[in-house]
Amino acid sequence: EAVSQTLLRNRRQSLHAAAMRAFEALYAGRLEDVYDHLAYHSSEANEPGKAVTYLALFAEKAARGYAHAEAAKALREAIVHAERLPEMERDDVVLRLALQLASSLLPLARFPETLEIFLRYRRTLERRGDPTLAGPYYFWLALTYSYLGDQEEAASNAQRAIEAARQAGDTTTEGRAWYVLCRDAFWSGRFSEGIEHGRQAVSLLERSADRWWQGQAYWVAGFHHYVLGQFEEAFEMMERAEGIWKALQDPRLDPSWSTGYFHASLGDWEQGIEKCKGGLERTQDPLNTAAALGFLGYAYLEKGDLRPAIQALEDSVERLRQAGMLQLFGWFSAFLAEAYLLAGDSAAEARELALRALGATEASRFRYGTGLAQRALGRIAAAAGDKTEAEDWLREAMESFRAIQAPFEEGRTHFDLALLAHRKGEAGEAARQLGEAYRLFSELRVPKYLAKAERLAGDLTPPLAPASA
Numbered sequence: 001e002a003v004s005q006t007l008l009r010n011r012r013q014s015l016h017a018a019a020m021r022a023f024e025a026l027y028a029g030r031l032e033d034v035y036d037h038l039a040y041h042s043s044e045a046n047e048p049g050k051a052v053t054y055l056a057l058f059a060e061k062a063a064r065g066y067a068h069a070e071a072a073k074a075l076r077e078a079i080v081h082a083e084r085l086p087e088m089e090r091d092d093v094v095l096r097l098a099l100q101l102a103s104s105l106l107p108l109a110r111f112p113e114t115l116e117i118f119l120r121y122r123r124t125l126e127r128r129g130d131p132t133l134a135g136p137y138y139f140w141l142a143l144t145y146s147y148l149g150d151q152e153e154a155a156s157n158a159q160r161a162i163e164a165a166r167q168a169g170d171t172t173t174e175g176r177a178w179y180v181l182c183r184d185a186f187w188s189g190r191f192s193e194g195i196e197h198g199r200q201a202v203s204l205l206e207r208s209a210d211r212w213w214q215g216q217a218y219w220v221a222g223f224h225h226y227v228l229g230q231f232e233e234a235f236e237m238m239e240r241a242e243g244i245w246k247a248l249q250d251p252r253l254d255p256s257w258s259t260g261y262f263h264a265s266l267g268d269w270e271q272g273i274e275k276c277k278g279g280l281e282r283t284q285d286p287l288n289t290a291a292a293l294g295f296l297g298y299a300y301l302e303k304g305d306l307r308p309a310i311q312a313l314e315d316s317v318e319r320l321r322q323a324g325m326l327q328l329f330g331w332f333s334a335f336l337a338e339a340y341l342l343a344g345d346s347a348a349e350a351r352e353l354a355l356r357a358l359g360a361t362e363a364s365r366f367r368y369g370t371g372l373a374q375r376a377l378g379r380i381a382a383a384a385g386d387k388t389e390a391e392d393w394l395r396e397a398m399e400s401f402r403a404i405q406a407p408f409e410e411g412r413t414h415f416d417l418a419l420l421a422h423r424k425g426e427a428g429e430a431a432r433q434l435g436e437a438y439r440l441f442s443e444l445r446v447p448k449y450l451a452k453a454e455r456l457a458g459d460l461t462p463p464l465a466p467a468s469a
Contacts, residue, residue, distance in 0.1 A: 017045035020054075035061050043077060051081040052093060056100060066252075066284040068104040075101040091124050095133050102140040107252065107285035109323035111147045118144060135165035135173040142180045146187070149326035149364025154184045172213075175204030179217045182224075187327055189367030189404035191224040198224065215244035215253040222255070226262055227368055229407040229444045234262055251282040257292040264299035265408070267448030272299035290319035294332035301335055306343045313339060327369060330360030334373040337380065347384045354380055368409075371400035375413055382416070387424055394420065411440035411449065415456065422460050430460055 004012055020041035027034050039058040042050040055078035059071035075097055082093045098121050105114040118141045125137050142157035158180040165174035178201035185194030198221035205214040222237030238255045245253035256279030264272025276296035283289045297312030313336040320329040337354035341347065354376040361369035378393030394416050401409040414437035421429035434457055441449040 013044065013046045016041045017047060020045055020047075020050065032057075032061060039074060043081065048081040048084040052078050052085070052097070055081070056097060059100065059104065063104050066107075068107050068285065071104040072101060072108065072110075075104065091128050092130075092133065095121055095125055095128070095137065099133075099136050099140055102144065106140075106143065106147065107287055109147075109285075109287040109290065109319070109325065111144055111324055114144045115141075115148065131164040131168040132170065135161050135168055135170050135177075137161075138164060139173050139177050139180065142177065143183075146180055146183055147325055149187070149360075149366070151184050151188050151365050154180060158184065171204050172208040172210045175201050175208060175210060175217075176213045178204060179213055179220070182217060183220050186220055186223055186227075186368075187364065187366045191228050191405065194224045195221055211244050211248060212250065212253065215241045215248070218244070219253075219255050219258060222258065222262075226265075227404070227406045227409075231262070231266065231444070231446070235259070238262070251284050252288060254279050254282050254288075256282070257288075257295040260299055261295045264295075264302040266446055267302075267452070269299060269303035273303065275299075286319065287323070287325075290316050290323065290325075291328060293319070294328060294335070297332065297339070298335045301339050301342075304342070306339055309339045310336065310343060326360040326364035327366040330357045330364065330366060330373060331369045333357035333360065334369065334376045337376045341380050341383055347380055351377065351380050351384075367400060367404050368406060371397045371404070371406065371409060371413075374400055375409075375416065378416060378420075382420055382423075387420060390420055391417070407440050408444055408446070411437045411444070414440070415453075418456065418460070427460075434460070 007015070020038060023034050023037050023041065024031065031038065035054060035058040038054040039051075042054045045051070055074045059074040059078070062068070062071040062074065079094060079097050079101070082090060082097055085093055098117055101117060102114050105111075105117075118137070121137075125134060138157045138161035142154045142161060145151075145157060146154035158177045161177035161180075162174050165171070165177060178197050182194050182197035182201055185191065185197055198217050201217040202214055202221075205211070205217065218237045218241040222234045222241065225231070225234035225237060238259045241253060241255040242259075245251070245255065257276045258279075260272040260275030260277075260279065262272075263269075263275060273296065276292060276299050280289065280292040280296055283292050293312045294316035297309045297316060300306070300309035300312065303309075313332055316332050317329060317336055320332065333353055334357040337350045337357060340350040340353065354373055357376065358370065358373035361367075361373055374393050374397035378390045378397060381387075381393055382390035394413060398410060398413045398417070401407075401413060414433045418430045418433035418437065421427075421433055434453060438450065438453045441453060
């Protein structure tokens with residue numbers, strides 16, 4: 001390196017160019033083995049076209065091995081070289097590199113950085129007027145906005161992607177854009193609509209043989225079914241996603257921690273913990289790691305094992321705070337606030353965290369998360385002895401869950417209201433609330449919660465009979 005720096009720039013560049021050509025000759029037919037060397041030498045030589053090619057190929061190889069940080073670094077360097085290309089080819093090359101860069105930055109949970117890159121080249125894209133570029137561009141832009149919690153921008157850019165993809169005859173991109181709409185519908189609490197968007201995505205992606213994004217569509221559709229109380233369909237969607245994960249051997253598609261969330265919510269804590277642990281062990285990127293930690297913490301919370309619950313949830317919440325993903329930050333902050341409360345920590349600290357969860361979910365219009373945060377605030381107030389505030393929060397949570405048609409969460413909130421009414425000495429109201437919970441759990445066919453309702457009826461004084469209530 002010291003000797004290299006003593007050479008004149010032209011001489012140094014020519015040596016790098018010679019080294020690059022030597023690698024090309026020596027490894028002809030298997031250049032992939034030396035993409036790293038070719039990327040380095042082409043970058044140091046005064047050959048921007050070669051540099052762009054080899055840096056992009058190196059980045060593609062790195063991303064396949066989940067080395068997204070290395071891929072992103074190479075692609076940023078490639079964009080610098082692409083800016084030196086002749087004007088006729090520069091715009092197309094830069095846009096394609098930006099799209100490739102987005103696919104590595106998103107798994108790293110670097111959402112604001114991804115958005116900045118897209119907005120920087122938006123004028124270039126519009127000037128080009130090429131639907132083959134516009135479709136993928138608007139898809140990735142929509143997905144970025146979705147991660148950042150801006151559902152209005154996510155939906156409008158997904159629609160632009162669909163229009164451009166249809167114009168270009170690009171079935172793959174159109175299917176991916178419908179996936180974003182499916183995802184957006186989950187955050188905004190439009191679950192039946194989201195299921196239809198998911199079906200549209202799956203249909204298009206099956207025709208294009210894009211199994212990776214098809215797996216993602218099944219995954220999100222499973223959450224839609226879960227919130228609606230359609231548990232058999234939810235598990236079926238996760239099984240389909242799991243089949244694609246195993247076929248492609250890509251751990252980013254592993255739905256285990258999502259399935260674990262379903263099991264833990266329905267009372268199968270041990271199975272939920274096992275599933276979440278498996279998903280966490282296999283995850284390869286920061287985003288899925290943060291999600292897997294959050295759902296594992298929730299599974300421990302449902303079991304009542306508070307120490308590992310708090311540890312996992314704190315780790316998850318901090319990662320999501322840094323990433324700026326408001327929806328998941330709010331979701332898991334609500335669970336962490338409840339864990340603090342149950343562990344005997346300061347009620348004021350738990351309340352402050354639950355309020356932050358509520359702010360994050362409201363800012364991102366994540367209506368399911370808003371209901372969870374409101375219920376956490378109700379439970380915290382009840383534990384502090386403020387029955388009026390507790391009832392206000394719990395009734396707000398109930399309205400949130402009813403508005404999005406989340407019957408399982410309605411039933412669980414009826415439990416809280418029944419206990420609160422009992423503490424207030426309102427036996428009739430306690431019976432009514434418990435009876436509503438029993439009715440919902442009967443309709444949803446969740447035996448463990450039916451048994452829980454019956455136990456709760458026996459614990460309350462005077463005894464209450466859910467069926468007669």
